[in-house]
Amino acid sequence: MTSQTGAQIIDGKAYAEGLRGRIAGHVARLKTEHGITPGLAVVIVGHDPASQIYVTNKAKQTVEVGMHSEKYELPADVPEAEVLALIEKLNADPAIHGILVQLPVPRHIDPNKIIATIAPAKDVDCFTPESVGRLQIGLPGPVSCTPLGCLMLLRDFVGDLAGKHAVIVGRSNLVGKPMAQLLLRENCTVTVAHSRTADLPGIVRQADIVVAAVGRPLMIKGDWIKPGAAVIDVGINRVPAPDKGEGKTRTVGDVDYASALPVAGWITPVPGGVGPMTIACLLANTVTTASLINGLVPPKDLTP
Numbered sequence: 001m002t003s004q005t006g007a008q009i010i011d012g013k014a015y016a017e018g019l020r021g022r023i024a025g026h027v028a029r030l031k032t033e034h035g036i037t038p039g040l041a042v043v044i045v046g047h048d049p050a051s052q053i054y055v056t057n058k059a060k061q062t063v064e065v066g067m068h069s070e071k072y073e074l075p076a077d078v079p080e081a082e083v084l085a086l087i088e089k090l091n092a093d094p095a096i097h098g099i100l101v102q103l104p105v106p107r108h109i110d111p112n113k114i115i116a117t118i119a120p121a122k123d124v125d126c127f128t129p130e131s132v133g134r135l136q137i138g139l140p141g142p143v144s145c146t147p148l149g150c151l152m153l154l155r156d157f158v159g160d161l162a163g164k165h166a167v168i169v170g171r172s173n174l175v176g177k178p179m180a181q182l183l184l185r186e187n188c189t190v191t192v193a194h195s196r197t198a199d200l201p202g203i204v205r206q207a208d209i210v211v212a213a214v215g216r217p218l219m220i221k222g223d224w225i226k227p228g229a230a231v232i233d234v235g236i237n238r239v240p241a242p243d244k245g246e247g248k249t250r251t252v253g254d255v256d257y258a259s260a261l262p263v264a265g266w267i268t269p270v271p272g273g274v275g276p277m278t279i280a281c282l283l284a285n286t287v288t289t290a291s292l293i294n295g296l297v298p299p300k301d302l303t304p
Helices: 012-034 049-064 080-091 111-117 129-137 145-157 176-185 200-204 275-293
Strands: 039-045 068-074 098-101 165-169 189-193 209-212 230-233 237-240 249-252
Touching (some): 012 049, 012 145, 012 275, 039 049, 039 080, 049 068, 049 275, 080 098, 080 111, 129 176, 145 176, 145 230, 145 275, 176 189
Parallel strands (some): 039 098, 165 189
């Protein structure tokens, strides 16, 4: 879809729907040709409403594509040892090919210890040190869901990325760092910037591709964008919306969409851009791990 101002709007919701259709086809083939039903287990500790909604959506979409889904809801005061024991049990369960622990966890639980306990072969979030290392050196396996979704959108809408200068604003382990590795694989020249980068607007203006993942609402303005650049906005921020009533909020990205839209060549909206891709890529990663665990080559259209 192209806006009236000329920028092509990247519809992540529509792309994710198509991706789930492809995943369902791969799941059906694994079942009929190999007798394998990919299984995803999600563990949530506590009763955070946003996390509950997210986990419910994951379970629903897992079943919709034909996978086996298990959800474990633990009370907020559960001992850390009990969570670790559950993960070890799932590590040993042959019906489970992907394990995801919904973060954040309560303060008395060490998230690093939780992540390190997940078997790397079943690490569909690509958080374990081994998974991060495999991504770094280019070995096969799942990659972080949100960066994978960003890459799929860029490939589909922009095309060949080789030689392009990509600026990633944000250096988190969740998005910024793995995104840099994926774009290096695509033969981009990659700059990782952040909130303390000197002359950040000037750095961003050099970019053919901007990936905004800094967690600051509307930080990146339209006059920071190089004309015709591809803008991928990973940010999900809640800000006051007084026009909707007292105490109401709206969701915005890290990019000032209204001012960037007339300048960009391609741009993701918030909501409806990168967000829908994250769960779809989680399902894709589960197909990848189910394939690798069983000695099969993962589907090429689901891996970077």
